[in-house]
Amino acid sequence: MIEVLAHGVGGRTDLPVPFWMALYGAGIAVVLSFAALGFLWPTPRLREDKGRALPGPVAAFLGSPVLLWVLRALVLAATLVLVGAAFLGAPGEESNPLPFFLYVIFWVGLVPVSLLFGAFWRAVSPLRTIHLLISRASGSDPEEGLRELPPRLGYWPAVAGIAGFLWLELVAPDRSAPRMLGVVLVVYGAAQLVGASLYGAGWFARAEAFEVYSTLIGRMSPFGRLPDGRLALRNPLGGLAGIVPEPGLVAFVVILLGSTAFDGVTRSQWWTSLAGDATGWAAVPMGTFGLVLCCGVVAVTYVVATRAAGRPARADGEPLPGAFVHSVVPIAIGYAIAHYFSLLVLEGQQAWILASDPFANGADWFGTSDWTIDFTRVSARTIASTQIGAIVVGHVLGVIAAHDRAISLFKGRAAVKGQYPLLAVMVAYTLGGVALLLGT
């Protein structure tokens, strides 16, 4: 039986991290930030096109179309079963697999999978698969649509999608109701497919929120492609440096960071005493306000800090908030790992239990329907260290990425001074992230 509460699925929250651990973590982050200012390289080094090509057999396996289509088939089949179970399975969230698979396996699991393998969802998305199959069946080119995607649209459609999903996950009442989620997913999928037939498959890369999310995280994968198309091992920070800012990307990253921060806030005692006994729709205005406020704080601090970095040496350069958005991505990933790691490792064990009987008819497809979750599989100490570690590592990587960008945009002294505001904001994000883990 699974329970639902707080952010989609749960009822269990992590213990607060030990105070000494939080202190050391924060201290290390600050120390390393100052050290980076003083000691990091003086000329830009991070590039997207550097890497070591994978050996032939490995590259052939990882890049093989057979593997790709097997994965696509599995993901499509799983999606159809889960959406079917949303409508035909148990009406309550305890035994229906869809809410769990959506909020835990998919939404949280996308992070480690994309970190490891790159733009995973772009490769296996069932929406892309359906679009591909429909195009092949009708004899048209999947990449071409009826019209061109306007460049000014950028990532804004994906921003709307991710904002909607996060509001659903963090604020909406009955957010784990299977039927409602089934309807939401079908409507979302249909809208995406309409967009793709209008604008071609490139629509997904700008408007499908989960693909944008996965591709963004996948920028930090050790696997990438060289300019000549060969699969290669590369420096994750180099991949990050290759992010091309477009309209809406800053908003997307800001919302990711702000919403994870809000998730942490809702688990604090301060929030629970503030929220009082409001349940259901009565709790929505406050929740929405909190979510918007968290995203707003991140937005304002980030934009102010990057604008204050000074005037770049190149007059035709990217507006500054866009130029530095890639350095916030590791911090957002660190936050996500800190908040959702234990959910994946503990409650995630429900996956094989629920998968055995998705339609609640007593089936036992994998022989696992009577398994139970082992909540002591990872110790509280391991969880706490992972949480602090993720925040600190994310911070350090963000600082390094920002430093490299600053010295490529600014000349001489301006490059160092330009980093101060963003560095201060990053330290604030990290201290805030650590403070949230204290649970007070």
Added chain:
Amino acid sequence: MRTRWTGTAGALLALLAVTACNGDGSPSASESPSVTPSSVPTTTLATTEPTASATPSWPAGCASPMALPAGATVITATVSGGKVTPPRKTYDVKLRSIVRLLVTADVADEVHLHTYDRHAPTKPGCPAVIDFEAGIPASVEVELEDAGLHLFQVRAR
């Protein structure tokens, strides 16, 4: 050159601040709970009731609970008019200790202890009792099921 000095100075200052702040608290020493900087008292250790005898004034006509072993913790809450008293709190209990939840409600509902997945019915006049061993090192929610009312949290560590 100046930035190198700024960088080093800042790093040393931060290092100093961390060690001074941590004081004599070493990793092994400061496992104590509730080192919360906020001024609002947010966690309390639940009261330990005398054992062997059942809770005094147990209502007639309600199945009386079993005797609690020594050292067990009892957490009580009352629900009336859709509000919980004391207002939603977090209780710290020792890991693997025996805990009793005692919820008195003015409606017929069900108390649900998450993660351990235990249920107990309430009705006007008869409190719900859940006895369990707090073996999971986490913070778990206790709620009134149908009302969707969060009662309190129990943290075992």
